[in-house]
Amino acid sequence: MVKEDPRALAAVLAHELTHAAQPFDMDCVDREVEGHRISILVWGTFWKRRGPVRTALEQELAYETRIFEEEGEDGLYDLIVSEPALSSGVRALNRSARAARLPLPGRY
Numbered sequence: 001m002v003k004e005d006p007r008a009l010a011a012v013l014a015h016e017l018t019h020a021a022q023p024f025d026m027d028c029v030d031r032e033v034e035g036h037r038i039s040i041l042v043w044g045t046f047w048k049r050r051g052p053v054r055t056a057l058e059q060e061l062a063y064e065t066r067i068f069e070e071e072g073e074d075g076l077y078d079l080i081v082s083e084p085a086l087s088s089g090v091r092a093l094n095r096s097a098r099a100a101r102l103p104l105p106g107r108y
């Protein structure tokens with residue numbers, strides 16, 4: 001099992017905490033765009049330039065950071081819409097939890 005850097009886990013946690021503060025009736029793609037933007041910002045605060053790419057999670061954060069830097073929120077929107085796993089809130093939650101090796105969220 002690959003152990004994730006606590007800074008990468010902080011980025012995932014920030015993403016999930018963002019969802020906890022979002023209105024329940026918010027569009028699911030908008031929810032994900034905001035969640036990914038927050039995780040990118042948190043990840044970026046830990047590094048002077050780009051962060052490391054040692055694990056799949058770090059590679060994902062680096063990829064999303066590049067998309068955000070080059071294309072802004074429009075790029076994140078396109079990325080999320082193009083990846084079905086990211087456009088479903090529950091599936092995205094489960095994906096992030098798996099990446100961080102956190103307990104999977106229940107249905108509620």
Ligand SMILES: [Zn+2]
Nearest residue numbers: 032035092093
């Ligand atoms: Zn999410």
